[in-house]
Amino acid sequence: MELLAAAFSAACAVDHDSSTSESDARDSAAGHLPGSESSSTPGNGATPEECPALADSPTTLTEALQMIHPIPADSWRNLIEQIGLLYQEYRDKSTLQEIETRRQQDAEIQGNADRSPASEEAPEEDEEEEEEELPSPPERKALPQICLLSNPHSRFNLWQDLPEIRSSGVLDILQPEEIRLQEAMFELVTSEASYYKSLSLLVSHFMENERLKKLLHPSEAHILFSNVLDVMGVSERFLLELERRMEENIVISDVCDIVYRYAANHFSVYITYVSNQTYQERTYKQLLQEKAAFRELIAQLELDPKCRGLPLSSFLILPFQRITRLKLLVQNILKRVEESSEREATALDAHKELELVVKACNEGVRKMSRTEQMISIQKKMEFKIKSVPIISHSRWLLKQGELQQMSGPKTSRTLRTKKLFREIYLFLFNDLLVICRQIPGDKYQVFDSAPRGLLRVEELEDQGQTLANVFILRLLENADDREATYMLKATSQSEMKRWMTSLAPNRRTKFVSFTSRLLDCPQVQCVHPYVAQQPDELTLELADILNILDKTEDGWIFGERLHDQERGWFPSNMAEEILNPKIRSQNLKECFRVHKMDDPQRSQNKDRRKLGSRNRQ
Secondary structure, eight states, X not given: OHHHHHHHHHHHHHHSTTOHHHHHHXXXXXXXXXXOOGGGSBTTTBOTTTOGGGSSOOOXXXXXXXXXXXXXXXXXXXXXXXXXXXXXXXXXXXXXHHHHHHHHHHHHHHHHHHHHHHHHHSOHHHHHHHHHHSOOOOOOSOOOSSOOOOOTTOSOSSGGGSHHHHHHTGGXXXXXXXXXXXXXXXXXXXXXXXXXXXXXHIIIIIITOHHHHHHSOHXXXXXXXXXXXXXXXXXXXXXXXXXXXXXXXXXXXXXXHHHHHHHHHTTHHHHHHHHTHHHHHHHHHHHHHHOHHHHHHHHHHHTSGGGTTOOHHHHHTHHHHHHHHHHHHHHHHHTTSOTTSHHHHHHHHHHHHHHHHHHHHHHHHHHHHHHHHHHHHHHHEEESSSOOOOOOTTOOEEEEEEEEEEOSOSSHHHHTSSOOEEEEEEEEESSEEEEEEEETTTEEEEEEEEEGGGEEEEEOOOOOSTTTTEEEEEESSOTTSSOEEEEEEOSSHHHXXXXXXXXXXXXXXXXXXXXXOOSOOOEEEESSOBOOSSTTBOOBOTTOEEEEEEEOTTSEEEEEETTTOOEEEEEGGGEEEEOOHXXXXXXXXXXXXXXXXXXXXXXXXXXXXXXXXXXXX
């Protein structure tokens, strides 16, 4: 501990040598260190011969922190063992806390803005009275965004609550932003421990249950549990490396270099597991429906207190949830590291690799389901025109549904006809539009088509109830190689806008997108999870932040999620608007930083950073 005090004192002496008051603070901080004495400062009893680590005295705070003692291995292992939450509980608590923190920040800043004009106009006496009624909260060292381990079985919730951290005195010299960074890295490690605990329960309690093994055919067991043993093995090795890094120093140097290495070399096991998701879900549903013994046994196993009331399905989806969440945790670290630093460069590399893994996982899931869907659609189509091959590896369905086509030309005579509209059915793919009429036998007769790139849409101005929710679809080149125009009516305003957005994706929206790089845009945060019901909808997770691109009067929002720029529609009651422009601007700035492109300097220094990471191991 004398070495720790000496390191602190040396750094502070360099950084604050000219300040008497800061020197007093330095002495006070050193006095908080257990076992420290007044002679513990360099040149006051401690020599390079007595303390070799001080031969090269630290010249900065960062160098001083590098000399702090490690956390004992037993202490860190005890911390991991005391994590009482399964990953599902951990993740829910974390995201709910994140939502609540944003609400408080939004309300606090907005409240300050609302009060400032009044405070300027009010007399000084009134200001004093107001201060007495509403005392401002004391200034805190750091306000962590997320409460990590809120559970009654743990003695501490945060990195700064660790006994070793509190007793070391390090909190007295770290800047608030560095403490927030430590909390972000600490969350990545402890959440991995919680995730590994849940995976272990999936394997030991469900997969390796002897009665379940006898009930399942080997092929059924393989589809249901896939390569979960490989996933758990990677998680175990990943966690062990993170543990070793934590044991090196009570102030965590970095974790993103470890994340980068595993994302680049080992996380392919997640792609294999997640790509099996479509077959896994189908097999699980079939087993529940067709095998009563399986259904009864699973219900019995789920009642075990170990499962905390969580169903088997919540354990099966863990790997997909984890790899997605891991990317967000790295984003959280990236927002807090110092700009243009080695830690920022490492975090950017780790984030980029995780994005590739998540993208491959998503593509794996979509590929399995899309192939089957395209085959099913092809079987239902009968071509009245020249046949168009529907099945293609590069084609997938974006939207399908029924619309009303206006009959005859746009004349007053047509408006008086008995039947103004007739039903048509549209299949919109990523590169092709197919226009059909539904016929008996769950079949569709195709009478027109056009490449998606040759579609144009136009919304009609309000022309009364009869023509409400009507838009014009123009095919610049249809199946007959000529231009064709359709006047189409949707059942609601949201359905009309959703079709128009899908048919013409480059059409200008009501609000600008993330790519415009503006520092303010209407935003919402997700407060209720939502699972997409249609291809043009967006699945939302708790605490997702989205830019609003468009919205309808009947309760739908077209949004762009900040962390991955995915777009889609969702019900407006699934989210709440972020009202304060400062918070919205801050969210966008953080997003720009996370997604900034690699520059030549980063590319030139990449090999050097990798070498530096290896040297730290």
